[in-house]
Amino acid sequence: MTTHGQPVPPAQDPELAATQPEHEHEEEELEEVSVDITEEGQVWLHGPDWELLMSPEEARLLGEALLDAADDAEEATE
Template sequence: METPTQPAQEEEIEEISVDVTEEGQVWLHGRDWELLMSPEEARLLGESLLDAADDAEEATE
């Protein structure tokens, strides 16, 4: 994974929605994309996002 060397240009923030399908999958979706995950995959993604957020906060302190 590459580390950005410059801050990203200001972009419009896209809304991300999270729903549960009738089949019990987690449906993460935006305006023109979607991702279906099992509950376990969604948990792993959530944990990874929390870890990355912690790392980002520590890097700015």
């Protein structure tokens, strides 16, 4: 979503806010993330109390988006 031509961070996007859970500890780190392949050929990204099933294409798009975000975050701190 954009506002006056400027992107709105997802946490401030009213359309996405309803789909994002409230977090008591925003700085809490993920302790474990595993990636497996299901018998059906889906990518299974999961942790101790959560999971996400994706198609191979969705997993590629997520990976690319995460790499881009990591690059942007590094550039912002330089």
